[in-house]
Amino acid sequence: MDGLADFSSAGSSLLWLWIIEYLASFKEVDTSILHDLIETAPEIPDDLAKVTREMVALRCLEDLFGSSDKVNNDGLSCTENKVGFALSESCEDVLQQILQETSASDLNIAGPELLKWDVHPFIMHKRALMPKCALQHLKDTILEGTHPLAASLKESSGLTCVSECGTARVGDLDHNALAMSEKENLLPSTCENRDGQPRDNLHIRNMLPFKRSRGDMATRDMAAHTNGVQEKCDLNYNAKKHKQDAISNHQSADQISVPTCGKEMVEPLSGRDVAVAGREGSHFSNQSQDAGLEESQFPDDGCDNCNDLRRLGQNGDVNDDQIQHNQAEDGHNAARLPRAEPVQNATVDEANITERVPSVGTQHEDTEDESRGEVEHSCEEETLSDNDAYHNDRIDVAVKKSHFLSSQAALGHDSLATSGWTEQNLCVKCNKDGQLLSCSSSTCPLAVHENCLGFPVKFDEKGNFHCPFCAYTLSISEYLEAKKRASVARKELAAFMQMGSVCHQMDLANKLHSKDPGHSGSNGDKDIHENGNVGEQENNQENQNGQHLRDVSDQLCQKHRAKKKKAEPLHDVSDPLCQRHSANKKKAETSASCVNANSPCREEEANAFSGRDCISNGDKVVKENMDNYCPSERGLEGQPERTPPECGKLACTNTYVEPMDDTEAEAELQKEDVQPASSESSDPPESPVIALNIDEEEISESEDDKFIISNYSIRFRRPKTHYTYPPIPQLRRKKVPWTAKEEEILKKGVQKFASVDDRIIPWKKILEFGSSVFFGGRTAIDLKDKWRNMCKGSPRSK
DNA sequence: TTAGGGCTATAC
DNA sequence: GTATAGCCCTAA
Structure with a gap:
């Protein structure tokens, strides 16, 4: 059944209006969706013409219902002009004209034009101006018949039957969903008996989402938009999206x-998805009774998932617990997935949403939460969308399975349809008996010859065989589980990185206090406040950030304690780690400087963020945690980036610069043989790494000092300007001593590329020129600085 | 992208 | 404490 065909034949063009209004409710409107609808619906010009009229009618109704704004929307006015209306006319007149049915020729003109018409402005306009219940007003007014034009409008708009049915069926997003659903349940029998059209309308209504979900991109977009409406209604976007997709x-x-x-209208009030399912079932049941169509598509022979679905729908008493229990009990029962999974998935997603909604729906005032929210949001979004795909896959598998079983039954013996393969010990594939592999899933009837599998048989750890359907479904479940764990781990990582930022900020605050004694406390605080939220974290950890930050810092510091195998109470001020850190800091820090007691954490974080596997700053624990971290270019420490393979799995932002001409640069050096043997031998190109590795020296964990990371490591720079909770803190690169070879190639480069007056030296070119020699972390600025130093030491002739 | 000034860590 | 090297920031 093609919903749009029915839709068109139904001739209830008011539905178009509702569609438009429906679309208009979305935050982002893709006009292509409407265009798709237009283009796929037969006899569209007539409908479009009606839509045109009704749009204008809607505009008029807007006026009638008090909207004083008469913004002249280009698209709308254009359309209106096409059908001979002018905005300046009075509403009554316009309405009258609408009802007078513009000539067919006018409509034919309007139709094609409408196809090109960008509905977006109109939708935007409607969204901006329409009262939420404008459509309801429209309907009510038409149905009440109090307006002089109501009667004819009622007839013209196709609301007659709706009126007679006594219910409004579409578009009442603001209506009580429960009441709505009840009304809807009442609709079919009465309406249908009066006129075939209403029934069509019902199907149209029902089919609209179906069309949206048919798989192509446009319809997918529409599904998303549909969910957008639900989101607008404080619904759970993902849960609904999933449920809708599933269905x-x-x-x-x-x-x-x-x-x-x-269902969508029901959902707003249905806190539990099962309730929704129950109501869906009601609809379903009604429809089945009315049309008898679904029965024909739900063969009783082995299509247990279909029947299950139906049962689920009819059984409004099913509750979450039951279902979840069943799922827990039957977690590996793929055969039951078709009926259970949609509900389960919805439930799971709903749980996710519970977490997610706040980050989406509320504005976090502090940047930290925003950042965290972003991270989590994106993570969850990604996960959820992926989950959706797999949930759909899972459902697809179930459906395919049922089809497969049905078709096999049809192809095979009739008896199979009733008794099943398992009971008869027949292969589901070839319908022959023999040594069969039976699916371990308790309710899966599938049995198959090993040879009929088409692939080598595999057994699980317990030696159980799972049919391909169940195996795939199981794999999806496991995958989703793994994704969930990964998501949690990612959150933890985010918290961990956030901790680094926090520690950084606290460290900065401490330094400001200790190094700027001239600054009054208030001034210092003020400065910090101006630069971000450092001050508030320093001053009060009980504020909205602080609590979380402290929690994170506690976690991190607990790792310290665990590592030290000491049960040291962790208190902000008395943390021994902090004391040790302070003691080892050459800079005299007052006792107050350890206010937050997180300095060790800070240092560790600093090293953590500099973490590359190839460069250790002394704390392996941190290093392990930062496997996938790759700081920005300026934040890179001395790390041999010229060896891309080492960066392989890392998302390196600092790309390996392929030398413009390796041989050229090195030839330059070799040609003149400028490298002293001693220099070359003692200071090979790898020396920067070696120099950095000074810091890698293993530090015994048994000694307190060993928690103090070498000062010769990446440190945070004092922020001079805004400090807005960067997910990646600003880092200072490690110093990388210049090798003689580097200096040589630098000299060559300068001689080669510098202009006559040396006013402007293309350091970037020189960097590329000598990229085979320069340490990978060098930048053009480094070259410049180095050249400056070299020139300081000796004249330019050097 | 570059130049110049400033900052920081380290060595002495 | 000072000198220095290397890194960072900012204006042009």
């Missing part, structure tokens, strides 16, 4: 007209 998958596979539209 749509069933629909697309089985051509089941599950009224997701009605």
